[in-house]
Amino acid sequence: MKKVLITGGAGFIGSNLALKLIEKGYEVTILDNMSKQIHGEDYTKSNLYRNIEGKVKFILGSVENKEDWRKALKNIEIVVHLAAETGTGQSMYEINKYIDVNIKGTSELLDILTNEIHSIKKIVVASSRAIYGEGEYICPNHGLVYPEEREDKYMSCGDFSVKCPICDVTVKLKATTEETKKHPSSVYGFTKQAQEEMCMIVGKSLNLPVVAFRYQNVYGPGQSLKNPYTGILSIFSTRIKNNNNINIFEDGQESRDFIYIDDVVEATILGIEKNEANYQTFNVGTGVAITVQEVAEILKEKYNSNVKIEISGNYRLGDIRHNYADLTKIKKLLGFQPKINFNTGISRFVKWVETQNIENDNYEKSIEEMRQKGLYK
Template identity: 65%
Template structure:
């Protein structure tokens, strides 16, 4: 396989994978709509991600919701890395049709073409997400392994943000989430990622096309959008800090995520492209380490050497999960994947890059106001 199509290939993850594939001798085509929310209004000037790839790939400006764009993009392709998607859990809860149309509809259009037209595609890699798990795996002292349901508004309003056993309602202990854990997303975004994964694995199997699904954890690193206030806590916090604005930490600040550096994401994805052992399988991609949000804020402030108020507000968003970190033993065993970047090393690289960028306009308050108006922010 030498000709690789990356949908969403001008984005943060896609552009990094594209450059690494080019270095390995692959020919890369990118289909991307250059969304202003990510790339700005004039990508040639406002999007370093786009500029990084523009003269190195065959670039098609278009949408995964357009049949004509798919026909154009799929010509002579050996494999597809399908990353194009609307992202962000909060925004997905009120831009529902948009998320369904792009994430599910775009994937369906790709598969429909593969099922009904001549092509040479041999493998499809789909970007899934840790969001499909909702709350991850926990241990209850009475009932063993359990999967908590979405937290109650009334509990969070009273300051109780912990996850409960769905059987006895007692607090439970966090465990790493493995690929065989219960799938029960708590956001529209998570639902669309679950559907994308299921569609690709099911249809590709029937077409004798190899398929691999990657459930990415919280991806970060140099190049990610600093102007998008809807996704990426590291970008949101960085933009706040660089503008001298207060950091508003939701809940009690003890909520955790598994932050995985972009270089490790690219490495894992390319392993899935090249290794037959990955075919037909799903993999978590993370570090296997849970980092709480207070640590995130304090670490960023330390490396920026800037002091801003850090306020643990008790605010919360409906649809947010409390915790999730990955069990990555499967991808280690099958593909030999080993994360090379721990959180501290990755944050140093990320903040060093941010310090070289023009300070973006902070749109965080506007995004919060949107969620308030929709009744999703408390």
């Protein structure tokens, strides 16, 4: 029986992964700080926690605390490091928090593995599509280019398109491969890049296999409906359930690659079990880009709601315009193929939401925080 530690294991991805690993015969330990932003004031009432309660060895603690790491790592063979602060917008003004948890927290693990006796044989680290920033595009004049973050001078005039960094013309979107230049446009993206690269550097120096998964937008039943900072489907659903109108940023045509939780769990387990994954980074997505406006309209229809969808032209500095994954590498090396398309996945998500208590809608509060910092316009 293999012993696995999942940091952030009481979260959305972690709890689903834990249950699947237990089903496969693994012994699972979870280290989690039970963030109120995700689990509410009393984590023992959180559905995410209740799903794993009594099925795992649970340690209430923080990745920022080396003693908590030492306790959690005892007799562990595989570490799946998911613990992180994850809000792109929030990261632009809670900078110390994101650096401390995402980078410093990871450094505590790596320091122990480098300087102390341990039983770890593999690390799987959760990275993010955010490390690519605007990703890669095709310019009619210069071919393949890697645009910088979009400028306020264009966005304030309603031009949300991505520009060539050389000639400033509008460029055409291309699927993002693992070889795409890493140039994050948010503090969150920067911290995920640092996490990934720190683990790879130290893992190679110790001859300790590391696998990094660059997850796209993960969704599905069980996703926190309390967190107003991340998760478009959850944020929109909570708005709708509170009969609040949906404010869509920009022109509504910004797009993301949405991947269902079961597919994410499958990909992660392939990384745990396959040697072909060692020292590799992989995109985990569907390879399909879906606009935010489409998401809002589908949710409104499925909830049979009368709320208004308002395409406001507002925007957040640090947001990317588009991103969808090229899956060639993960299909070839790990045999991964996403099984749940968006229509099926969103139907399952809505069906689950309909069984949940209506959560307080704190979205406006989160927007006001950004507005006060000059990051929301």
